[in-house]
Amino acid sequence: xxxxxxxxxxxxxxxxxxxxxxxxxxxxxxxxxxxxxxxxxxxxxxxxxxxxxxxxxxxxxxxxxxxxxxxxxxxxxxxxxxxxxxxxxxxxxxxxxxxxxxxxxxxxxx
Amino acid sequence: xxxxxxxxxxxxxxxxxxxxxxxxxxxxxxxxxxxxxxxxxxxxxxxxxxxxxxxxxxxxxxxxxxxxxxxxxxxxxxxxxxxxxxxxxxxxxxxxxxxxxxxxxxxxxx
DNA sequence: TGAATATATGAACAAACGTTCACATATCAA
DNA sequence: TTGATATGTGAACGTTTGTTCATATATTCA
Numbered sequence: 200x201x202x203x204x205x206x207x208x209x210x211x212x213x214x215x216x217x218x219x220x221x222x223x224x225x226x227x228x229x230x231x232x233x234x235x236x237x238x239x240x241x242x243x244x245x246x247x248x249x250x251x252x253x254x255x256x257x258x259x260x261x262x263x264x265x266x267x268x269x270x271x272x273x274x275x276x277x278x279x280x281x282x283x284x285x286x287x288x289x290x291x292x293x294x295x296x297x298x299x300x301x302x303x304x305x306x307x308x309x
Numbered sequence: 310x311x312x313x314x315x316x317x318x319x320x321x322x323x324x325x326x327x328x329x330x331x332x333x334x335x336x337x338x339x340x341x342x343x344x345x346x347x348x349x350x351x352x353x354x355x356x357x358x359x360x361x362x363x364x365x366x367x368x369x370x371x372x373x374x375x376x377x378x379x380x381x382x383x384x385x386x387x388x389x390x391x392x393x394x395x396x397x398x399x400x401x402x403x404x405x406x407x408x409x410x411x412x413x414x415x416x417x418x419x
Numbered sequence: 420t421g422a423a424t425a426t427a428t429g430a431a432c433a434a435a436c437g438t439t440c441a442c443a444t445a446t447c448a449a
Numbered sequence: 450t451t452g453a454t455a456t457g458t459g460a461a462c463g464t465t466t467g468t469t470c471a472t473a474t475a476t477t478c479a
Contacts, residue, residue, distance in 0.1 A: 226339035
């Protein structure tokens with residue numbers, strides 16, 4: 200492999216910032232708790248105390264998980280009186296979640 | 310939220326095994342080195358010594374990274390004499406990689 | 420055979436992670 | 450105001466991660 204080809208290969212991968220951003224997103228998706236949060240949010244907007252009823256982790260763990268997701272702008276927040284309501288940030292990301300779901304459901308049919 | 314609705318929400322998230330599998334895949338995609346490996350493999354099949362010329366990590370790190378990816382069946386291996394050639398496992402996964410690429414390129418245009 | 424090249428692997432270690440605990444803050448209702 | 454409910458946050462802790470180093474294995478070629 201000559202240096203020309205090496206340069207070519209390197210030019211066709213995302214730049215360092217993009218790679219870092221992607222790594223950060225995937226690492227947020229790597230936690231089972233956060234994945235469950237997202238598959239719940241896919242169904243409806245939810246506040247922390249609702250997650251608490253569904254997931255078997257502490258309120259603190261949920262809160263930390265949601266913070267990770269919202270720092271990456273994968274979920275967003277709306278305050279409604281006593282409650283803090285979380286929802287999927289955009290249709291782009293919702294599509295990704297739906298794709299994951301389709302994918303696992305497909306595997307189940309084999 | 311009544312217990313009926315809780316049950317409903319839980320029924321519509323992937324089962325525990327699927328969640329675990331997904332978490333494992335995302336966790337493989339969370340490493341910058343492994344992401345770079347995949348964006349290179351998207352362009353052409355490669356052996357370890359070629360990765361070595363392109364990436365600035367040790368041969369050992371590349372080998373470990375490739376093992377992680379192939380254990381999850383995201384990349385596959387073919388022996389060719391002295392060389393071990395790695396390639397993207399299937400079109401399904403290739404599509405995912407292409408989607409990531411499109412996504413970051415799109416962001417760049419803003 | 421022996422030297423060179425290509426790859427794999429296990430141990431080690433620092434860094435990062437996810438959870439819980441304890442506590443702080445905020446909002447509502449009385 | 451006070452008590453109850455909802456949520457956020459930092460520290461702590463055990464666990465897992467990614468890399469490197471050292472070494473082992475495998476293949477080719479002379």
